[in-house]
Amino acid sequence: MQTKFPSESLTVLTDLVLPSETNPLNNLFGGELLARMDRAASIAARRHSRRITVTASVNHVAFNRAIPLGSVVTVEAKVSRSFKSSMEIYIDVWIEDRESGSKTKANEAIYTFVAVDETGRPVEVPQIVPQTDEEKARFDAALRRKQLSLVLAGKMKPDEATELKALFTS
Ligand SMILES: CC(C)(COP(=O)(O)OP(=O)(O)OC[C@H]1O[C@@H](n2cnc3c(N)ncnc32)[C@H](O)[C@@H]1OP(=O)(O)O)[C@@H](O)C(=O)NCCC(=O)NCCS
Numbered sequence: 001m002q003t004k005f006p007s008e009s010l011t012v013l014t015d016l017v018l019p020s021e022t023n024p025l026n027n028l029f030g031g032e033l034l035a036r037m038d039r040a041a042s043i044a045a046r047r048h049s050r051r052i053t054v055t056a057s058v059n060h061v062a063f064n065r066a067i068p069l070g071s072v073v074t075v076e077a078k079v080s081r082s083f084k085s086s087m088e089i090y091i092d093v094w095i096e097d098r099e100s101g102s103k104t105k106a107n108e109a110i111y112t113f114v115a116v117d118e119t120g121r122p123v124e125v126p127q128i129v130p131q132t133d134e135e136k137a138r139f140d141a142a143l144r145r146k147q148l149s150l151v152l153a154g155k156m157k158p159d160e161a162t163e164l165k166a167l168f169t170s
Pocket of ligand 1 (some may be wrong): 054055056082085086087122146149153155
């Protein structure tokens with residue numbers, strides 16, 4: 001099967017934070033950000049696989065910075081690694097300073113999507129060839145994140161998570 005670059009799946013969604021999307025502190029609701037990230041990740045997974053894709057797991061979310069009402073929020077999603085039918089999507093969230101236009105990293109997340117056929121059965125996806133140093137680092141760590149996710153979901157025995165175990169024994 002053909003290979004693809006992470007940049008081919010790059011998806012950038014930019015939108016404002018409106019009053020109906022905030023909590024009592026006037027910051028963006030976590031659930032609203034999760035939905036925006038899921039949409040961007042879904043498009044990235046579709047661009048990579050050119051198939052129907054479904055969210056299999058939210059592997060990691062870090063709400064490091066509150067995002068105030070009125071902010072311009074950019075969600076960037078890219079496939080960091082693909083396996084057989086699953087794809088790890090790395091998401092970076094940026095907020096833009098109104099006056100300078102400079103971007104600050106607010107949050108990040110890692111989702112797993114699976115490509116499926118019309119009956120919902122997993123299908124094979126193209127492999128990824130990382131290009132930049134960041135893409136290579138994310139690619140290299142993706143297998144242990146997949147194993148951790150599978151172990152936590154009860155779909156893999158801890159003993160079988162060789163890449164993950166190597167983190168603690170090396
Ligand atoms: C995701 C889904 C297709 C997986 O189906 P399944 O029967 O478990 O299929 P498999 O066991 O063959 O797994 C398919 C792939 O998903 C991966 N996967 C499954 N659960 C995973 C998890 N929790 N974390 C990471 N990867 C996971 C498997 O490792 C496998 O990857 P690979 O083919 O690249 O090796 C199925 O569970 C599903 O349709 N879930 C609902 C999805 C959905 O509706 N999402 C929206 C949220 S409401």
